[in-house]
Amino acid sequence: MTIxxxxxxxxxxxxxxxxxxxxxxxxxxxxxxxxxxxxxxxYGGATAAKYIRMWSEGGINVTLIxxxxxxxxxxxxxxxxxxxxxxxxxxxxYDGLRKHGVRVIQGEVTAIDPDKRTVKLATGDAIAYDRxxxxxxxxxxxxxxPGLTAELSETKIFHAWKAGPQTIGLRKQxxxxxxxxxxxxxxPKAPFRCPPGPYERASVxxxxxxxxxxxxxxxxxxxxxxxxxxKGLFMAAWKDLYSGIIEYRPKHEISSLxxxxxxxxxxxxxxxxxxxxxxxxxxTAGMIxxxxxxxxxxxxxxxxxxRSTQSQVNDTIHVLGDATQSAPxxxxxxxxxxxxxxxxxxxxVNLMSGQQLPEPMHIANTCYxxxxxxxxxxxxxxxxxxxxxxxxxxxxxxxxxxxxRNEIExxxxxxxxxxxxxxxxx
Amino acid sequence: MTRTSVMVAVALIGLGGSAFANxxxxxxxxxxxxxxxxxxxxxxxGGMEALNGYSKDKMVKAVQDxxxxxxxxxVMHQLGKGYTDxxxxxxxxxxxxxx
Numbered sequence: 249m250t251i252x253x254x255x256x257x258x259x260x261x262x263x264x265x266x267x268x269x270x271x272x273x274x275x276x277x278x279x280x281x282x283x284x285x286x287x288x289x290x291y292g293g294a295t296a297a298k299y300i301r302m303w304s305e306g307g308i309n310v311t312l313i314x315x316x317x318x319x320x321x322x323x324x325x326x327x328x329x330x331x332x333x334x335x336x337x338x339x340x341x342y343d344g345l346r347k348h349g350v351r352v353i354q355g356e357v358t359a360i361d362p363d364k365r366t367v368k369l370a371t372g373d374a375i376a377y378d379r380x381x382x383x384x385x386x387x388x389x390x391x392x393x394p395g396l397t398a399e400l401s402e403t404k405i406f407h408a409w410k411a412g413p414q415t416i417g418l419r420k421q422x423x424x425x426x427x428x429x430x431x432x433x434x435x436p437k438a439p440f441r442c443p444p445g446p447y448e449r450a451s452v453x454x455x456x457x458x459x460x461x462x463x464x465x466x467x468x469x470x471x472x473x474x475x476x477x478x479k480g481l482f483m484a485a486w487k488d489l490y491s492g493i494i495e496y497r498p499k500h501e502i503s504s505l506x507x508x509x510x511x512x513x514x515x516x517x518x519x520x521x522x523x524x525x526x527x528x529x530x531x532t533a534g535m536i537x538x539x540x541x542x543x544x545x546x547x548x549x550x551x552x553x554x555r556s557t558q559s560q561v562n563d564t565i566h567v568l569g570d571a572t573q574s575a576p577x578x579x580x581x582x583x584x585x586x587x588x589x590x591x592x593x594x595x596x597v598n599l600m601s602g603q604q605l606p607e608p609m610h611i612a613n614t615c616y617x618x619x620x621x622x623x624x625x626x627x628x629x630x631x632x633x634x635x636x637x638x639x640x641x642x643x644x645x646x647x648x649x650x651x652x653r654n655e656i657e658x659x660x661x662x663x664x665x666x667x668x669x670x671x672x673x674x
Numbered sequence: 675m676t677r678t679s680v681m682v683a684v685a686l687i688g689l690g691g692s693a694f695a696n697x698x699x700x701x702x703x704x705x706x707x708x709x710x711x712x713x714x715x716x717x718x719x720g721g722m723e724a725l726n727g728y729s730k731d732k733m734v735k736a737v738q739d740x741x742x743x744x745x746x747x748x749v750m751h752q753l754g755k756g757y758t759d760x761x762x763x764x765x766x767x768x769x770x771x772x773x
Contacts, residue, residue, distance in 0.1 A: 663721020
C-alpha cells in the first residue's frame with residue numbers, strides 16, 4: 249500500500265487538531281508546504297523533525313521512520329555501563345515529537361526510490377516524499393575484525409556503540425565479571441562515532457571496578473597511534489585515579505579474534521585473553537545510505553553540501569550526522585548531529601517555500617566526558633562555513649578543553665543531556 | 675546589476691553592511707546552535723541558563739565578558755570567541771524576543 253498525500257493529510261490533520269496546532273496541516277502553512285520523510289530518529293532525525301515543524305509553523309508535513317520504540321542516547325550510555333545511571337534515564341519517548349505534529353512510524357526502511365521519491369518499509373508500505381532526510385547513524389564493518397560476526401556481537405562480544413540492548417548486555421557482563429577479571433576494550437582506527445567515547449568508557453568502567461572489584465583490570469587496546477580526544481585530561485585521570493587498573497596500549501589493530509577462548513590477537517603486540525571483551529568494530533554510514541547509493545566518499549561516508557546538508561548525489565535528499573563525511577576537524581558526535589539537523593531544517597523550510605538557501609549559520613560542538621562518577625571534562629568548538637573552501641572550518645581561537653577535570657562540569661554534562669534531549673524530542 | 679542585487683545592496687547599506695542582512699531568519703538560525711544546551715528558543719529545562727527573554731544588552735555584555743575572561747566560564751570563554759559582535763547581537767536580538 250502506498251500512503252498517498254490525501255491519506256497522509258487525514259492523519260496529520262487529526263494530529264494537528266488533537267494538539268491544537270494553529271495552522272491546518274496540509275493547507276499551505278505560513279512557511280513552506282509539502283511532505284518531508286525522515287529516516288532515523290536519533291539526534292539528527294529527531295531534531296530535524298521538530299525544527300522543520302516548528303520553523304514551517306506546521307506548514308510542512310513530517311513523517312519520521314525509526315526502527316526502535318524509543319530514543320536511547322549514546323551520550324551518557326557509558327554511565328549506564330558503569331552502573332551510575334539506569335537505561336530508563338537515557339531513554340526518551342517519541343510522544344513529544346507527535347505533539348509537534350510529527351507522524352512517527354516504527355519500522356524499517358528497506359529501500360529508497362529517488363526517481364519516484366518514495367521510501368519502502370519492510371511491511372511493504374511505500375511513503376512518498378518531496379524531500380527526504382536520511383539520518384541513519386552508523387553500521388558496523390564486522391569483517392574488519394576477523395573472527396567477529398554480527399551474531400557474536402549481539403550475544404557475547406558486545407560493541408555497545410549503539411545504546412539500548414547492547415548497553416544492557418555489556419553492563420550485565422561487567423556485573424557478573426569476577427573480581428580480578430580483565431575487561432578489554434578494542435578501539436577501531438579513526439574515524440569512528442564519538443572520538444572521546446572509548447576513553448570515557450575506560451574511565452567510568454575503571455571507576456566501577458575500582459569501587460566494586462578492585463583487583464580487576466581495564467585494558468584499552470587502541471588501533472590508533474594515540475588517544476583521539478582530550479588526551480592530556482584522560483591521561484591525567486588514569487594516572488591519578490586508576491593507576492594499576494587502566495593500561496593503555498596504542499597501535500593495537502586486531503588481526504584475529506577467537507571468541508571461544510575470548511582471545512584477541514594483534515598485528516603487533518601480545519595476544520590478550522579477557523573475561524569481558526568489548527570490541528568496537530570499524531564503522532560506516534548506516535546501511536540504508538549504502539543501499540540508496542548515497543555513500544560517495546571512501547566507500548564509507550556520504551558527501552553533502554554543508555550549506556544545506558543536501559547529498560552530493562541527489563539534491564532532494566539531505567544526509568545528517570555520523571553517516572556524513574565530516575568537515576575537517578568536525579567530530580562524529582551527537583551534539584554535532586543536532587547542528588547538522590538545524591542546518592537541514594532551515595534549508596528545507598526555505599527550499600519548500602520557494603526561497604533561496606539561508607545565510608550559512610555557525611555551528612558549535614560541546615562534548616563532555618566523565619572520568620569518574622562525578623567529574624567530567626569537555627571539548628568545545630565553533631565552526632563557520634567557509635564559502636571558498638565550501639565546508640565548515642573551526643573558527644580560529646574558538647575551541648578548547650577543560651583546564652582540569654572537575655565536578656562542576658560533571659553537573660553540566662548531565663544538564664547538557666537533559667537539554668539536548670528536550671531540544672530534539674520535546 | 676539585477677533588481678534583486680540592488681535590493682540586497684540597499685539592504686546591506688541600510689543595516690550597516692552586515693553580510694547577513696538579507697536573511698530575516700539569520701538570528702533565529704544562529705541562535706539555534708545555542709539551543710542544544712540552552713533549550714529550544716532559549717527555554718532551558720534546567721541546569722543551563724535560560725536565554726529566552728534575556729535582555730539584549732545584557733547578553734552582548736555577558737559574551738564579551740566571557741571572551742575577555744572578566745566573567746569566569748567552563749565553555750563559554752571558548753565558544754564566545756567564535757562569534758563577532760554583530761553576530762552576537764543578532765543572536766541576542768532573537769533571544770530577547772522569545773517569551
